[in-house]
Amino acid sequence: xxxxxxxxxxxxxxxxxxxxxxxxxxxxxxxxxxxxxxxxxxxxxxxxxxxxxxxxxxxxxxxxxxxxxxxxxxxxxxxxxxxxxxxxxxxxxxxxxxxxxxxxxxxxxxxxxxxxxxxxxxxxxxxxxxxxxxxxxxxxxxxxxxxxxxxxxxxxxxxxxxxxxxxxxxxxxxxxxxxxxxxxxxxxxxxxxxxxxxxxxxxxxxxxxxxxxxxxxxxxxxxxxxxxxxxxxxxxxxxxxxxxxxxxxxxxxxxxxxxxxxxxxxxxxxxxxxxxxxxxxxxxxxxxxxxxxxxxxxxxxxxxxxxxxxxxxxxxxxxxxxxxxxxxxxxxxxxxxxxxxxxxxxxxxxxxxxxxxxxxxxxxxxxxxxxxxxxxxxxxxxxxxxxxx
Numbered sequence: 230x231x232x233x234x235x236x237x238x239x240x241x242x243x244x245x246x247x248x249x250x251x252x253x254x255x256x257x258x259x260x261x262x263x264x265x266x267x268x269x270x271x272x273x274x275x276x277x278x279x280x281x282x283x284x285x286x287x288x289x290x291x292x293x294x295x296x297x298x299x300x301x302x303x304x305x306x307x308x309x310x311x312x313x314x315x316x317x318x319x320x321x322x323x324x325x326x327x328x329x330x331x332x333x334x335x336x337x338x339x340x341x342x343x344x345x346x347x348x349x350x351x352x353x354x355x356x357x358x359x360x361x362x363x364x365x366x367x368x369x370x371x372x373x374x375x376x377x378x379x380x381x382x383x384x385x386x387x388x389x390x391x392x393x394x395x396x397x398x399x400x401x402x403x404x405x406x407x408x409x410x411x412x413x414x415x416x417x418x419x420x421x422x423x424x425x426x427x428x429x430x431x432x433x434x435x436x437x438x439x440x441x442x443x444x445x446x447x448x449x450x451x452x453x454x455x456x457x458x459x460x461x462x463x464x465x466x467x468x469x470x471x472x473x474x475x476x477x478x479x480x481x482x483x484x485x486x487x488x489x490x491x492x493x494x495x496x497x498x499x500x501x502x503x504x505x506x507x508x509x510x511x512x513x514x515x516x517x518x519x520x521x522x523x524x525x526x527x528x529x530x531x532x533x534x535x536x537x538x539x540x541x542x543x544x545x546x547x548x549x550x551x552x553x554x555x556x557x558x559x560x561x562x563x564x565x566x567x568x569x570x571x572x573x574x575x576x577x578x579x580x581x582x583x584x585x586x587x588x589x590x591x592x593x594x595x596x597x598x599x600x601x602x603x604x605x606x607x608x609x610x611x612x613x614x615x616x617x618x
Contacts, residue, residue, distance in 0.1 A: 237352070237355040237360075241413070242364055243367070244410075244414070246370060247406070248371075250371040250372055250374050250375025251406045252344050254379035254399070255318075256284040256285065257375075257383075258379050258399060260464060261383055261483070262387055263277045263278065263280065264277075264476075265387060265476055270327065270331075274465055276328065277586075278462070278582060279332065280328075280331060280335055281461050281586075282583045284335050285578040285579040286339070287335070287336040287339030288340070289576050290339075290340060291339060292567070292568050293432070293572045296347055296564055297432055297565050299350070299351070299419070300421050301419070301421050301424075304417045305411070305416045305417065308348065308414065312403060312406060315341035315342045316400050316404045317341075318336070318337030318338030320400045322335055324393070345372060346567050346571050347567075349365070350567045352364050352368050353365055353556050355415075361501070361553070363497050365552055366495070369497070369549050374487070380483030383480055384475075384480015384481065387476035431565060435562075439558060441558060442566065442569055445555055446551075446570050446574070448547060448608065448611065448612055449551050449571075449573060450573045450574060451611070452516060452547045452548065454580050455540070457578040457579075457582045458581040458584065458585035458601045461586055463479070471528070472530075482534075482537060485534050485537045485541075492543075495508075496512075496545060496549035497549055501553075508547070509550045510612060511546055512543045512546030512550065513543070513608055514543075517602065517605040517606065518539065520598060520601045526598075527595070548574075551570065555570050
């Protein structure tokens with residue numbers, strides 16, 4: 230089916246947003262449970278943090294090597310197969326008896342859940358020029374909502390008896406989503422004659438040819454590193470005095486970031502109005518301010534809540550603005566553009582997870598904040614430096 234033969238209805242956009250959220254949520258269930266998993270497997274903070282790092286690193290690898298397949302293969306079939314593999318990975322994690330098995334399941338899920346990044350450019354491709362920003366914002370809103378609710382649901386189910394419950398529940402949800410996608414998603418062929426090797430080579434070449442892609446990828450990498458630097462060590466902070474919260478309570482902190490869902494839609498509208506640069510600069514400024522507030526998180530619940538709300542909002546402003554800029558470059562190769570940008574994005578996330586846990590283990594929360602503020606200052610300097618991109 231070609232773009233001209235497809236009517237992108239609101240219902241189809243919502244299905245794609247829902248599927249995107251459920252897929253990407255699979256990489257975030259462990260975040261509020263890290264302290265509990267560490268206690269069960271007798272792990273240090275840094276070893277437990279490897280679960281999140283593995284999820285994001287494998288997601289980045291999937292973006293680089295699997296997402297470009299969408300420029301060659303029929304997309305509905307590819308989406309369904311990837312979703313099935315994500316289901317298998319979740320089952321392995323749910324029945325894992327040791328850290329290596331949990332990391333294996335996490336890696337399989339991370340690789341396969343890049344299906345979210347096949348759905349997103351498909352939505353952008355099917356959308357008209359006038360509605361593209363709104364469609365991207367809606368699907369991105371589903372993605373962010375999936376990330377945030379993943380933490381809430383994971384914490385809640387863990388409180389019922391085991392951290393494994395969320396993986397079993399997620400496997401069922403992923404399988405149901407797969408059936409819905411197979412039934413309702415339209416077929417779409419890109420009519421691309423390039424080989425897989427040529428497609429991968431062209432992804433690398435895009436960084437050389439497209440300065441906008443390079444610029445926006447660096448901004449995305451820095452912003453998601455800052456996002457991960459908060460969420461990865463948060464479970465350790467909240468499980469210790471003075472908070473000493475349960476997994477369920479820690480998971481509820483995901484709800485504070487729901488503002489980011491609305492920010493994604495707003496950023497899409499700004500982009501449609503030709504004000505994407507405003508969204509970028511505003512997002513970077515709020516990112517730095519949010520981390521300054523979070524310095525008081527160990528002793529102030531209000532600072533913690535306001536800080537995470539602003540953090541999620543800011544990251545989405547930058548991210549959606551980046552994507553709208555990138556998708557305007559070459560409409561016929563959006564999957565490769567997505568692969569290039571999002572690989573950098575999740576490399577930043579993996580680095581942020583690893584770096585934050587390392588800082589937390591040696592310098593506690595304030596060490597994390599100082600490291601994050603340093604990165605935020607670099608992001609602001611880079612983001613405000615040029616108006617060309």
